[in-house]
Amino acid sequence: xxxxxxxxxxxxxxxxxxxxxxxxxxxxxxxxxxALLFFSVxxxxxxxxxxxxxxVQVLIYVGAVAILVLLAIMLTRDVTAGGALNKFRLPALxxxxxxxxxxVYSVLSTPWQISPQAPLETTTAAxxxxxxxxxxxxxPVEVAAVLLLASALGAIVLVKEKDGKWKSG
Amino acid sequence: xxxxxxxxxxxxxVLFGIGLFGALTKRHAIAILMCIxxxxxxxxxxxxxxxxxxxxxDLTGQVFAIFIIVVAAAEAAVGLAIVMSIYRARxxxxxxxxxxxxx
Amino acid sequence: xxxxxxxxPLPADWPGGYWWHLLVFAVFIxxxxxxxxxxxxxxxxxxxxxFQIRPGPNRCGPFGIMQPxxxxxxxxxxxxxxxxxxxxxxxxxxxxxxxxxxxxxxAVVPFHNGAALVDLDIGILxxxxxxxxxxxxxxxxxxxSNNKYSLIAAIRAIAQTVSYxxxxxxxxxxxxxxxxxxxxxxxxxxQSVPFIFFQPLGFLIFLIGLMAEMNRSPFxxxxxxxxIVAGFHTExxxxxxxxxxxxxYAHAFGGAAIISTLFLGGWKGPILPPLVWLLLKTxxxxxIMFWARATLPRVRIDxxxxxxxxxxxxxxxxxxxxxxxxxxxWPDGxxxxxxxxxxxxxxxxxxxxxxxxxxxxxxxxVQ
Numbered sequence: 307x308x309x310x311x312x313x314x315x316x317x318x319x320x321x322x323x324x325x326x327x328x329x330x331x332x333x334x335x336x337x338x339x340x341a342l343l344f345f346s347v348x349x350x351x352x353x354x355x356x357x358x359x360x361x362v363q364v365l366i367y368v369g370a371v372a373i374l375v376l377l378a379i380m381l382t383r384d385v386t387a388g389g390a391l392n393k394f395r396l397p398a399l400x401x402x403x404x405x406x407x408x409x410v411y412s413v414l415s416t417p418w419q420i421s422p423q424a425p426l427e428t429t430t431a432a433x434x435x436x437x438x439x440x441x442x443x444x445x446p447v448e449v450a451a452v453l454l455l456a457s458a459l460g461a462i463v464l465v466k467e468k469d470g471k472w473k474s475g
Numbered sequence: 476x477x478x479x480x481x482x483x484x485x486x487x488x489v490l491f492g493i494g495l496f497g498a499l500t501k502r503h504a505i506a507i508l509m510c511i512x513x514x515x516x517x518x519x520x521x522x523x524x525x526x527x528x529x530x531x532x533d534l535t536g537q538v539f540a541i542f543i544i545v546v547a548a549a550e551a552a553v554g555l556a557i558v559m560s561i562y563r564a565r566x567x568x569x570x571x572x573x574x575x576x577x578x
Numbered sequence: 579x580x581x582x583x584x585x586x587p588l589p590a591d592w593p594g595g596y597w598w599h600l601l602v603f604a605v606f607i608x609x610x611x612x613x614x615x616x617x618x619x620x621x622x623x624x625x626x627x628x629f630q631i632r633p634g635p636n637r638c639g640p641f642g643i644m645q646p647x648x649x650x651x652x653x654x655x656x657x658x659x660x661x662x663x664x665x666x667x668x669x670x671x672x673x674x675x676x677x678x679x680x681x682x683x684x685a686v687v688p689f690h691n692g693a694a695l696v697d698l699d700i701g702i703l704x705x706x707x708x709x710x711x712x713x714x715x716x717x718x719x720x721x722x723s724n725n726k727y728s729l730i731a732a733i734r735a736i737a738q739t740v741s742y743x744x745x746x747x748x749x750x751x752x753x754x755x756x757x758x759x760x761x762x763x764x765x766x767x768x769q770s771v772p773f774i775f776f777q778p779l780g781f782l783i784f785l786i787g788l789m790a791e792m793n794r795s796p797f798x799x800x801x802x803x804x805x806i807v808a809g810f811h812t813e814x815x816x817x818x819x820x821x822x823x824x825x826x827y828a829h830a831f832g833g834a835a836i837i838s839t840l841f842l843g844g845w846k847g848p849i850l851p852p853l854v855w856l857l858l859k860t861x862x863x864x865x866i867m868f869w870a871r872a873t874l875p876r877v878r879i880d881x882x883x884x885x886x887x888x889x890x891x892x893x894x895x896x897x898x899x900x901x902x903x904x905x906x907x908w909p910d911g912x913x914x915x916x917x918x919x920x921x922x923x924x925x926x927x928x929x930x931x932x933x934x935x936x937x938x939x940x941x942x943x944v945q
Contacts, residue, residue, distance in 0.1 A: 309478055310477070310478050313478045313482065317482075317486045320486065320490060321486070321489060321490065321493070324490055324493045324494065324513050325493060327497065327506075327509055327510070327513065328493055328494075328496060328497035328501075328510060328513075332665075333503055333505065333506055334665075334668075334721055335665075335668070336506065336509065337505075337509065338668070338714070338718065340509050340512065340513070341714060343513065343516065344512075344516065347516050347519070347520060350483070350486075350520055350523075351523055353478075354483070354523045354524060354526075354527040355527055355531075356523050356526070356527070356537055356540075357698070357699060357700050358537075358700055358703070359523060359537055359540055359541065361700045361703040361704050361706075361707045362541065362544060362703070362707075363519075363544070364707035364708070364710075364711070365703070365706055365707040365710060366544055366548055367512075367516070367544075367547075368707075368710065368711055368714070369707060369710030369711065369713070369739075369743070370548060370551075370710075370740075370743075371512060371547065371548060371551045372714070373710075373713055373714065373717065373736055373739060373740075374551055374552065374555055374736075374740075375505060375508065375509060375512075375551070375555065376714075376717050376721075376732075376736065377555075377733065377736045378505050378555040378558055378559060379505055380717075380721065380729065380732060380733055381559065381562075381733070382505070382558070382559070382562045382568050391500040391501065391502065392500055392501070392502050392571060394499060394500055395500045398495075398496050398499035398500045399496060399500075401495075401499070402492045402493075402495045402496040402499070403492065405491075405492055405495065406488050406489055406491070406492035409484075409488035409491070409492075410485055410488050410489075413481055413484040413485055413488060414481060414485075418480050418481070418528070418529065419529060420479075420480065420528050420529070421528065421529055421530060421531055423531050423532050424531065425527055425531035425532075426531065426532060426534070427699075428699040428700075429534060429537065430699060430700055430760060432532075432534055433534055433537060433538065433541070436533075436534050436535075436538050437538060437541070443538055443542075446542060450542060450545045450546075453545070453546065453549055454545065454548070454549055456549075457549035457550075457552050457553045458552065460553050460556070461552045461553050461555075461556035462556075464553070464556035464557060464559070464560050465556045465559050465560060
């Protein structure tokens with residue numbers, strides 16, 4: 307019973323905040339609502355018995371991505387333009403609605419093979435085994451590390467001042 | 476009604492649709508990035524839901540979700556850096572105005 | 579124990595049932611936090627006064643111990659002022675967002691063996707995740723005040739967050755490698771010797787990261803009075819200002835409790851009851867913090883970022899590497915002979931590293 311109530315609450319929070327991000331006029335508030343969306347997705351992960359992933363979601367999305375988005379908004383200061391939609395709004399709306407309808411139809415009509423096993427109570431050790439253990443995902447982990455390094459360097463190069471000097475202070 | 480796999484997949488589809496609509500129609504570059512983050516989160520919800528109901532002990536879906544989170548973080552950093560450099564060059568973050576090649 | 583606490587069965591050993599435990603413990607944590615905040619404020623004001631050779635507040639009650647009460651009553655009766663062009667909702671919400679993470683941290687701190695609000699399997703990760711939310715509160719306050727100093731403070735808060743979080747998390751991983759568990763209860767249970775002896779460098783890095791996270795001087799760049807008035811709470815008054823003040827000290831209490839749990843043996847100790855030991859260690863850590871505040875001048879923002887990125891991040895990586903190597907060689911627990919070696923190695927690394935790097939782009943004075 308608790309799970310049902312929590313799911314509906316979190317789902318409604320997710321959809322309302324997502325709609326507010328898309329339709330809202332003030333982009334700073336939209337970014338804060340995005341953080342709320344990330345937070346409720348972390349709540350959904352808790353319902354799904356993914357405790358480690360829920361903490362990672364809060365740490366990376368709320369603590370890093372949302373904060374970086376806020377930083378970019380504060381540095382660019384173009385707040386009022388957040389609500390403007392371009393001229394494709396009607397075709398985009400029709401396309402998105404059709405896509406959602408197709409997805410929901412396929413979700414409801416597919417006979418999913420639900421596993422009878424009970425989910426793990428604590429996933430941290432099992433995830434570590436899966437990522438770093440024998441026959442696991444160690445190669446993708448290393449590729450991800452290289453990707454992160456490359457993106458960090460790329461971001462530094464992109465925002466560096468053009469005359470080769472760091473802007474001080 | 477018991478909350479099952481289809482509930483989470485439907486929620487994921489709806490969130491993906493909202494994010495897609497925003498990404499297609501927004502003018503503000505940072506807003507587009509935010510909508511892309513919504514889409515990635517929607518995909519993550521479906522991944523973890525699959526992991527919970529289809530492979531609850533194997534956890535492959537959660538591993539995929541972790542990699543999606545890593546890529547999303549990298550994408551956010553580079554994307555925001557690009558937005559910052561566009562803003563420096565054009566004094567605007569509207570993607571319609573970033574048309575340097577049009578002359 | 580199942581982690582999914584929505585459908586958790588009631589444990590047999592608790593008389594009133596599981597929800598009763600949650601209620602009692604939540605009230606206990608809130609009460610303890612408020613009491614400790616009062617004690618911390620008193621200790622800091624008196625302590626810093628002694629450092630500066632002045633008596634400090636000594637009028638209200640014996641030795642001035644009622645001074646925090648008097649301050650609280652005074653600040654609550656002030657007028658609540660919101661700037662004209664401020665974003666009202668965010669302005670109201672910001673102190674709440676800044677305050678609640680500090681309380682949430684304490685939910686996983688064990689006060690005795692197993693005596694925490696919830697003993698999460700992901701304990702320390704939860705602490706890092708939750709405490710990173712409080713930056714959002716500062717950013718909201720800085721933006722919604724519609725004040726340029728507040729805005730600068732908000733941007734500084736973000737720059738500070740991305741700088742301290744990496745070395746801090748890396749220094750925690752050293753402890754996790756030693757225990758093999760993320761649960762704070764397990765971390766305390768495995769500390770037959772407090773981990774500060776095996777992780778002296780990790781302790782220092784974590785302490786500095788914590789001081790930056792709680793924006794305590796010398797890292798209180800987002801409320802630097804000499805540069806940006808009062809920083810993010812320039813436009814705050816009355817109750818909301820008090821909530822920010824409360825958040826700062828509650829966060830100090832939570833952070834000190836975490837550092838005692840991770841590195842100083844938590845509730846463990848002879849003779850005295852466990853709760854008293856934890857609080858004593860917490861007060862000790864806080865004493866180090868206000869000692870640093872009374873002694874060191876405030877760093878500049880570029881010095882701060884240079885120090886954390888070029889100084890602490892490589893040191894934390896080296897620390898993690900050495901800890902992993904030690905655990906690889908002695909998988910069944912580290913020998914006590916490593917303790918002096920660890921301290922010598924930490925001292926050597928600090929001396930060598932501080933000679934190698936230049937902070938703030940190598941500039942000493944402002945041009």
